[in-house]
Amino acid sequence: MPKVWTDTIEEHRRAVRNATLDTTAALVAAHGLASVTMTQIAKETGIGRATLYKYFPDVESILAAWHERQVNVHLEHLAKIRDHSGDVSARLEAVLTAYAFINHEHHDTQLVALLHRGDHVARAQRQLHDFVCDLLAEGARTGSLRDDVAAGELATFCLHALTAAGSLPSKAAVRRLVAVTLAGLRPPR
Amino acid sequence: MPKVWTDTIEEHRRAVRNATLDTTAALVAAHGLASVTMTQIAKETGIGRATLYKYFPDVESILAAWHERQVNVHLEHLAKIRDHSGDVSARLEAVLTAYAFINHEHHDTQLVALLHRGDHVARAQRQLHDFVCDLLAEGARTGSLRDDVAAGELATFCLHALTAAGSLPSKAAVRRLVAVTLAGLRPPR
Numbered sequence: 001m002p003k004v005w006t007d008t009i010e011e012h013r014r015a016v017r018n019a020t021l022d023t024t025a026a027l028v029a030a031h032g033l034a035s036v037t038m039t040q041i042a043k044e045t046g047i048g049r050a051t052l053y054k055y056f057p058d059v060e061s062i063l064a065a066w067h068e069r070q071v072n073v074h075l076e077h078l079a080k081i082r083d084h085s086g087d088v089s090a091r092l093e094a095v096l097t098a099y100a101f102i103n104h105e106h107h108d109t110q111l112v113a114l115l116h117r118g119d120h121v122a123r124a125q126r127q128l129h130d131f132v133c134d135l136l137a138e139g140a141r142t143g144s145l146r147d148d149v150a151a152g153e154l155a156t157f158c159l160h161a162l163t164a165a166g167s168l169p170s171k172a173a174v175r176r177l178v179a180v181t182l183a184g185l186r187p188p189r
Numbered sequence: 190m191p192k193v194w195t196d197t198i199e200e201h202r203r204a205v206r207n208a209t210l211d212t213t214a215a216l217v218a219a220h221g222l223a224s225v226t227m228t229q230i231a232k233e234t235g236i237g238r239a240t241l242y243k244y245f246p247d248v249e250s251i252l253a254a255w256h257e258r259q260v261n262v263h264l265e266h267l268a269k270i271r272d273h274s275g276d277v278s279a280r281l282e283a284v285l286t287a288y289a290f291i292n293h294e295h296h297d298t299q300l301v302a303l304l305h306r307g308d309h310v311a312r313a314q315r316q317l318h319d320f321v322c323d324l325l326a327e328g329a330r331t332g333s334l335r336d337d338v339a340a341g342e343l344a345t346f347c348l349h350a351l352t353a354a355g356s357l358p359s360k361a362a363v364r365r366l367v368a369v370t371l372a373g374l375r376p377p378r
Contacts, residue, residue: 146372149365149368153362153366156353156357156366157350157370159353160349160350160356161350161353161373164346164348167349168342168345173342176338177345179338180335180338180342180343181350182373183373183375184350184373185369188372
């Protein structure tokens with residue numbers, strides 16, 4: 001098989017998969033998890049029911065795949081912010097602010113609780129923890145952040161503190177939460 | 190019916206109820222939720238199966254009642270610490286430390302996730318939020334804590350930050366977490 005042909009098949013599969021994820025997320029958001037069926041998803045995606053079953057066994061597995069894609073989009077977004085130029089304090093603040101807004105926009109709902117059971121969430125949390133940890137260690141070396149507590153512990157503190165953004169009523173409150181969290185990271189007086 | 194008689198019945202009921210809760214918690218801790226039956230619970234508590242069913246319909250409801258009792262014990266413990274004499278900073282630190290240790294000792298397990306679905310947990314969280322909020326407002330008035338962020342938002346920050354204690358490996362790490370959280374609450378430089 002020439003390479004172009006394989007690429008095209010792969011591309012086609014990816015496109016069908018992505019369209020299925022988008023359709024399912026939209027249907028669940030509009031009608032709730034309980035009322036969405038594989039038949040509906042196939043119809044709205046514009047593919048046959050038999051084809052859909054070649055990709056996914058049930059609605060839950062589609063949603064899990066959709067969520068895994070979302071989590072990866074968020075991680076890539078945060079990694080891009082981390083890799084901006086600028087001093088470490090500014091980059092840390094930007095990453096923590098972005099993470100706080102992700103928490104703020106994705107409130108704890110039953111659906112979130114269901115989706116967060118997946119292994120991919122634990123994996124993403126570890127990746128996020130590791131890269132926040134790197135920023136904190138860099139900040140401790142340059143003297144802009146505290147160095148009396150290990151960077152790993154400070155990262156655990158940050159990521160838990162910022163989940164509070166899910167219970168805050170406004171974007172302004174989320175920004176204040178980030179400021180308070182950052183205050184905890186500065187060198188002690 | 191003379192009052193003494195009613196009291197005795199009430200006391201007897203409370204004793205049976207408490208014994209049932211203790212037995213069930215011990216059995217579930219030893220053998221896991223799935224393998225504990227009402228028959229076992231009745232036998233270990235030393236009451237008849239029919240009597241047990243007059244108190245509780247199933248194992249889950251016993252566990253929920255046990256957890257509600259535990260949560261109330263924790264709340265009372267925290268309220269006692271809050272009501273100690275001493276300045277507000279010291280009392281806040283004592284309350285936050287105690288709360289962090291509760292989180293540290295009760296790691297997130299499947300059982301915890303199950304039990305935390307109950308309304309009583311949300312109610313206890315609100316009570317705790319309110320009384321931490323009162324301490325923070327008092328601290329802001331006396332100048333020992335920041336007053337540029339509302340006490341309610343700071344309480345939300347604290348309680349989320351301290352859930353990190355559940356992922357920390359040692360008591361020393363929990364104490365550092367409390368120190369970092371408190372640093373976020375001091376008046377900004």
